[in-house]
Amino acid sequence: MVMDVMAAAARIEAAGGRVIHMEVGQPAAPAPATAIAAARAALVSGRVGYTETLGIPTLRARVARHYQEAYDIAIDPARVIVTTGSSAGFILAFLALFEPGDRVAIALPGYPPYRHILTALGCEPVAIETTRATRWAITPEMLLTAHRRAPLKGALIASPANPTGTMMTGEALRDLVAAADDAGIRFISDEIYHGLDYAFAPETAARLSDDAVIINSFSKYFCMTGWRIGWMVAPEPLVRPIDRLQGNLAISVPTLSQVAAEAAFDGRAEMEAVKHGYELNRRILLEGLPKAGFENILPVDGAFYLYADVASFCADSFAFAQRMLEETHVAATPGVDFDPRQGRHFIRFCYAGAAAEMREAVERIGAWLKT
Numbered sequence: 001m002v003m004d005v006m007a008a009a010a011r012i013e014a015a016g017g018r019v020i021h022m023e024v025g026q027p028a029a030p031a032p033a034t035a036i037a038a039a040r041a042a043l044v045s046g047r048v049g050y051t052e053t054l055g056i057p058t059l060r061a062r063v064a065r066h067y068q069e070a071y072d073i074a075i076d077p078a079r080v081i082v083t084t085g086s087s088a089g090f091i092l093a094f095l096a097l098f099e100p101g102d103r104v105a106i107a108l109p110g111y112p113p114y115r116h117i118l119t120a121l122g123c124e125p126v127a128i129e130t131t132r133a134t135r136w137a138i139t140p141e142m143l144l145t146a147h148r149r150a151p152l153k154g155a156l157i158a159s160p161a162n163p164t165g166t167m168m169t170g171e172a173l174r175d176l177v178a179a180a181d182d183a184g185i186r187f188i189s190d191e192i193y194h195g196l197d198y199a200f201a202p203e204t205a206a207r208l209s210d211d212a213v214i215i216n217s218f219s220k221y222f223c224m225t226g227w228r229i230g231w232m233v234a235p236e237p238l239v240r241p242i243d244r245l246q247g248n249l250a251i252s253v254p255t256l257s258q259v260a261a262e263a264a265f266d267g268r269a270e271m272e273a274v275k276h277g278y279e280l281n282r283r284i285l286l287e288g289l290p291k292a293g294f295e296n297i298l299p300v301d302g303a304f305y306l307y308a309d310v311a312s313f314c315a316d317s318f319a320f321a322q323r324m325l326e327e328t329h330v331a332a333t334p335g336v337d338f339d340p341r342q343g344r345h346f347i348r349f350c351y352a353g354a355a356a357e358m359r360e361a362v363e364r365i366g367a368w369l370k371t
C-alpha cells in the first residue's frame with residue numbers, strides 16, 4: 001500500500017506539486033562525516049576485496065565496545081556478526097534457528113518483512129495482536145497462550161517498534177525474554193531503532209539472555225540505510241553455523257560499508273544532533289496533531305514514527321491516506337501494511353524530515369480536517 005501512496009505522490013510531484021514525504025521510514029540526513037571520509041579513503045587506496053565472512057575484526061570489536069559504552073555490558077567480539085543490513089540478519093537467524101514448518105511469534109502491528117521472510121523460508125509466522133491494554137506489546141501470557149495452542153520455536157520482537165514507535169519497558173522485555181527462555185522459545189530482538197529513544201532508555205536483550213539473538217543495524221541511528229550494513233550478537237553456538245551460511249550465501253558483507261560503519265561510531269556527536277531534530281519534530285507533531293483532531297495517538301516513545309488512529313475520520317485508513325495526499329500533499333503510510341485488521345484504522349507518520357516540513361504538514365492537515 002505504501003508503494004501506491006508513493007506512486008500517487010510521484011504523480012503529484014510530476015504535475016508540479018510539492019509533497020511532504022512522511023511515508024518512508026528512513027532518515028533524511030546523510031551518514032556521519034567520519035563514515036563518509038573513511039569510505040572515501042578506503043576507495044582511493046585501491047583494492048576493495050572480500051573481508052572475513054563474519055566481518056572485519058576491528059569492526060566486530062568496535063561493535064562489542066559499543067555494548068560496553070551504551071549498555072555497560074561486556075560482549076565477546078567473537079559473538080558479533082556483521083551483516084548486510086538487519087534484513088540479512090533476519091535471514092541468517094531464521095536459517096540458523098528454524099526448519100520449515102516452525103512457528104515463530106511476531107507482533108501485530110509490525111514490520112511486514114518479518115512475516116514475509118519467515119513465509120519465504122517455509123516457516124509459519126504467528127501474528128499476535130497487540131492493543132493499548134499492553135502498551136502495544138506482546139506479554140508473557142500472550143506468548144504462552146500461543147505456545148500452548150501449538151508450540152512456538154521462536155519469537156521476534158522490536159523495541160522501539162515500527163510502525164508504532166512504542167517501546168517495551170526494561171521490565172516488560174525482561175519478563176518476556178524470561179518466559180520465552182523458560183518455554184524453550186528462541187528470542188530474537190530487533191534493536192534497529194536503539195539510540196532513537198525519547199521517553200526512556202531502551203533495554204537490550206543481550207543483557208537478559210545468552211540465548212537471545214540480537215539484530216541491529218547502522219541504517220537508522222547512523223543514517224546509513226543505503227550502505228546496507230548491520231550486525232547481530234549471536235549466542236556462541238550459533239556463530240559457526242551463521243559463518244557457514246553467510247560464507248555460502250554472500251561470501252562477505254560489502255567492504256566499504258564495513259569500513260564506513262566502524263568510523264560511524266566516531267560520528268556520534270553528529271548523529272546526536274540529528275536525533276535532537278527528531279525530538280523537535282516529535283514535539284511539533286505531538287502538539288499539532290491533537291489540535292488538528294487526532295484524538296488517539298500511540299505512545300511516541302522512540303524510532304521516528306507516530307501511529308495515529310483515524311477511525312473518527314474514516315473507516316478505511318488507505319482511503320484516508322489517499323485523500324490526505326490528494327488534498328494536502330502530505331504522504332503517510334496506511335496501517336494495513338503493518339496490520340491487515342486493526343491497521344484499517346491507523347496511519348503512520350515518519351518524522352525523520354525537517355522541522356519546517358513537520359510544521360507545514362500539521363498546518364495543512366489541520367486546515368484540511370476543518371473543511
Ligand SMILES: Cc1ncc(COP(=O)(O)O)c(C=O)c1O
Nearest residue numbers: 085086087111162192217219230
Ligand atoms: C523494524 C525494522 N527492522 C528492520 C528493518 C530493516 O532495516 P535494514 O535492513 O536497513 O537494517 C527496518 C527498516 O525499515 C525496520 O523498520
